[in-house]
Amino acid sequence: MLIGIDVGGTTTDAVLIQDGDVKRSAKVPTGRPQNLLKALLSALDAVSQDIAPEKLKRVVFSTTIITNLIAEGKTSPVALLLIPGPGRNPAEYKFPNSFLLKGAIDYRGREIQALEEREIKAVATHLKREGISKVAVISKFGQRNPSLEFRVKEIIEEEIPGSKVELGHRVSGKLNFPRRVATTMLASATKEQYGHFVSEIQKALFERKIKAPVYILKADGGTLPLEKSASLPVETIFSGPAASTMGALALTSEKESSVVVDIGGTTTDLALILSGKPLLASKGAKLAPYLTHVRAFAVRSLPVGGDSAVRLVKSREAKAEEKEEEEEKKTAKQPERQIRIGPDRAGPAYCQGGPEPTPTDALRVLGLSEIGDLDLAKEAISGLASELGKTEKESAALILNRAAELIATAIKDMYLEWEEEPAYRIWELLQEKKEKPKTVVGVGGGAKGLIERVAEKLGVNPLIPPHAEVGNAIGAAVARPTLTLNLHVDTERKEYSVAEKGEIVKLHRTGIKNINNMRSGEAEALAAKLLQARAESFGISEYAGEAELIRSEVFNMVRGWATVGRLFDVSMQIPAGLIPEWKGGEAK
């Protein structure tokens, strides 16, 4: 049996899955952010009570813990030691608590300026005095040569005993220094608190005698063993939208292309599944105000949900007209009113005892949902109806129509952004025209009644699969691990580096015979071997066979008229997908 739990902003959903079907599901209110662990455990208990713990084969959580920690300011103070080298003026970076150090590495990983140790020691003395023990060291092109980052760490650890130093190249090996700074800073700031959270979960599971492997869902829809996640906490941000996307993947047929619409209480999350693969953001996730390197689905969130407050506002033309009339000192006509949804939530829906009308009330009035009290719902809508001069049902339909319009527009924007993604190679630009999905899949509580309208506006088919209301928890339960491996080989320097591992290794240790004549095939084989080893270290070697090659490039380095070496860039991944236990597959 499998358990999946998604801790959302409003509710925490859980499912128990047996033989590829949902046996039990539960929804509990999440409550205040501090109650996150409590909500998680009560959802767990709700679906697992009187089940023998040894029958559980896998437990997966998706949490908002990192987002909460940051929003509540419960993170640790971190000092940023930046080694920017030439380029943008580092004074323009907007990072708190940062210190600029001399020293520089270039794009090939060559040291072009040395560190100044006295400068580093002075910073250390200052930090010691301030009582800051968490330090992040990030060098531009540190992923091509981490030696400066290592040396700074050594000095800091020597000068500040007990300090915790996080290195940029270990957090991400991708190009983009400012994003690496932000990601390393967030990793360093949340690590300790996240560690507490992990150990509390482990304690609670121990008390419940649950010995099944426990995973946490990442923003890229992959699972990570709970104990491994403690070293990579930022990977878990945005796991909520990832859970519902994986849920839609689980609940639709294989290889399908669809738009996933998760209508929650206060927001609607959108994602794209293309030929059975959720679309990843071309760059990392944004954790306002910071852009990060965290690999995440290309999700879009808009402030429209079942509990969004519905109000009437004067339409823009009406306002302009009124102004004119005022100027002409004429008696004002009845101004035209327009329905506005959100962006705020005033409380629960009126039919559930809330203060203001909501889309949930509209759904109730039209008989599209059973949630809340019908009379209260009618009361909520009647106020608006009389102002609009329409019947309750007409007004309810107008509300849903407006909500569907907002969602459909956001979907179109998302397509546009996807189509307009820059290309850097001729074949990328010549690829067939990107085909838009023909299905809108609704998951989450508010899907009913709205999805059809959204689909109609887009001219595609609506689909609300069974168990859609707990699709997010299902997604968590059946998501498989993901893993990436980005290999960079420089045969002139006779070394390679793996972005995810952050170390530079000499090529002669690979057993490749003729390094000067290394070929793409050999670089790809090396990447596959390294991915296998990395999968083993994460305890997910059974999925290494799912790895795919996503990019393999070779550049001849020509100096004068002779080739002096080759640069290879090879990217592999175990993409987001479902574990074989789902839909009657065989357990591995």
Next chain:
Amino acid sequence: MKIGFANIKKVLKGEAKENKEKKALENNKPEEMEKKETLEASGVGEQQDMKPGYGKIRAEAKKKSEKTGLIFFPAFDWAISPTHPEREERLLYTRDQLFEEGLMDLPEIAEYKPRLAEYKDIARVHFCVPDVSAQATTPHLISAGCGLVLGDALMAGEIKNAFSLARPPGHHAMRVAHGNRGFCNINNEAILVEYLRKKYGIRKIAIVDTDVHHGDGTQEIFYHDPDVLFISFHQDGRTLYPGSGFMNELGGPRALARTINIPLPPATPDEGILHILDELVLPILKDFQPELIMNSAGQDNHYTDPLSNMRFSAQGYAKLNEKLAPDIAVLEGGYAIESALPYVNTGIILAMAGLDYSHVREPDYTSGMFVQASRDQEALETIISTQLENWDNRDFLTEEAFAKNEAFYRHRKNIFYDTDMIQEFQEESIRMCPKCQGYISIASTGQKSYKTTKIFGVSVPIYACKACQQEAFEEYKSKTHDLKYDYVYLQDKKADQYRAYNVKLRQETLL
């Protein structure tokens, strides 16, 4: 009829087009055309008293946007040949630097996606032998298309200026394209100029070529066009390919001093180039009042470039772009792919986006490492005074030259295509029309080893008069019966119609 900036907005709304059509109808009185072959005159009227709109476009765009548009198209899957300077690796380290800097994330930068230019966009500039597809392959169409995407974004007010960081380059490609010259097949800047003129009615454009090599292709294409001011900085042609770009190359008789060449002594550093910019280029630009400034942005003046001998630095390039403030910069050459390009491009982008570029420095660069030699300083002063004098006398020079010539101005040219080893012989004649800049006819013979191709092309400028358009059409028609030629072309920019005639097959294609 005026097509100043005010009308550009109307063109966008379709109003100006309506006007044009009406005007065309009025002008379309019975003409002596061949029976079935009629020219669709969609051009503007005969009297062109356009008011320059200097700065207006930029001012207008700036009101709307503070962003710098950028297309980075390194063509990582294209090379002329594996070890050629124009190969996959050329912008690799530039990619690394730009991406590591996180420039694409900056709110001041808007990244755009390339598109392919259409064959018609190419035919608006070139006589491609035998046809457009033979000279403009997919990478060329993309590289030219990058400029068009940015031109559209600029005109729509989405951006305040733009940089097309795309390859392959184009500034050595001339009007007749028999093959590849100096790594170029088609001329990206010229294609953008004609596109902007056709689509938005812009008339006066300045192109400043800052590549170390003389921009001979761009010069040749606009040599007789008084509306396009072409200024080229380059290392003295006596010491570098293509061996041209001397001060006496001033433009055709109707466009004298609209071509300004600045042959710099080898080893000129930042100081010298910026001095020329301040004392010669900027004053001329101010005087000319172009509606749009384009930078043909080569990066091979760099002190580490393997193909030249200049001493320009990344700081110098950034400063140059800040001062010149081009509306659009288009990448040309630059082959110090490790020691220069990552830094030069970062500097140019920051400068165009109005960001601080003072920290962009090559690892081995120290300020003051290159000083202007005093003997060279004198040479620069001579260039400045000579060219300023030419510029000041431009109207007089033009009148004089016009008076000297009869109905046609004719001259001969030899052109060598280094990359493709083609020798071309040209006879060019320009109609000395009192009403417009006159149409151009070119008879050209291209020789590649034993193979000889003869073509004849007639080009009608976009702002040509009706009579020239008609005469040009008749000349095209008559040459289609002349078996001396393999192909005959009519490039009617006024009608935006491009004809190519295969004499042996007696087949005409129309773009």
